[in-house]
Amino acid sequence: GAVVSQHPSRVICKSGTSVKIECRSLDFQATTMFWYRQFPKQSLMLMATSNEGSKATYEQGVEKDKFLINHASLTLSTLTVTSAHPEDSSFYICSARDRRGHPSYNEQFFGPGTRLTVL
Amino acid sequence: AQTVTQSQPEMSVQEAETVTLSCTYDTSESDYYLFWYKQPPSRQMILVIRQEAYKQQNATENRFSVNFQKAAKSFSLKISDSQLGDAAMYFCAYRSARNSGGSNYKLTFGKGTLLTVNP
Numbered sequence: 001g002a003v004v005s006q007h008p009s010r011v012i013c014k015s016g017t018s019v020k021i022e023c024r025s026l027d028f029q030a031t032t033m034f035w036y037r038q039f040p041k042q043s044l045m046l047m048a049t050s051n052e053g054s055k056a057t058y059e060q061g062v063e064k065d066k067f068l069i070n071h072a073s074l075t076l077s078t079l080t081v082t083s084a085h086p087e088d089s090s091f092y093i094c095s096a097r098d099r100r101g102h103p104s105y106n107e108q109f110f111g112p113g114t115r116l117t118v119l
Numbered sequence: 120a121q122t123v124t125q126s127q128p129e130m131s132v133q134e135a136e137t138v139t140l141s142c143t144y145d146t147s148e149s150d151y152y153l154f155w156y157k158q159p160p161s162r163q164m165i166l167v168i169r170q171e172a173y174k175q176q177n178a179t180e181n182r183f184s185v186n187f188q189k190a191a192k193s194f195s196l197k198i199s200d201s202q203l204g205d206a207a208m209y210f211c212a213y214r215s216a217r218n219s220g221g222s223n224y225k226l227t228f229g230k231g232t233l234l235t236v237n238p
Contacts, residue, residue: 038162046225
């Protein structure tokens, strides 16, 4: 159990276009999902926390108008990179936390990631 | 704010030998969780082991064990009988047990240690 999927796994787009990445919890409901960005050989950097039915909370330095997050249901959160540029090329990872039980104890389950390349 | 420090960017170990990865953290909280995650070349984040700060007993999971020193704020990972499949990036992570400041129980990661296993 506790599977999180991401789609697409890999995307290449032209500069100036927008790209949407989906994160789904397949066998559990997730009140909270997290979006991370990871550059090569570096750690995961939290971009934002997504709560179902409410606005996302962005980390300091992350442009909310550039990285649009929507958490419309308990199993789906989307990250849209608007007007993408080459510097947005990175590996994007989502994670989801099961809504059952206490949030302080529950694990975050990670998706397999999406590699974005902006030409 | 909490910080997690992994002072070993890279480590190597011979197959079947034991290796210890270091992690220190800084926090003013008394109740929290600590984790070790493994990220193999596939980039999928995998939870290796977790430790509740209120537990004095060190967590163990088969060949993986931790040395948790709360007063010293140290949380090292020992891998026994290393296998080729253990080769990966290992991340130490911290999570508060309280939703202080609207943190949503987010994870704070160290920069990672790249483990190479030599046959």
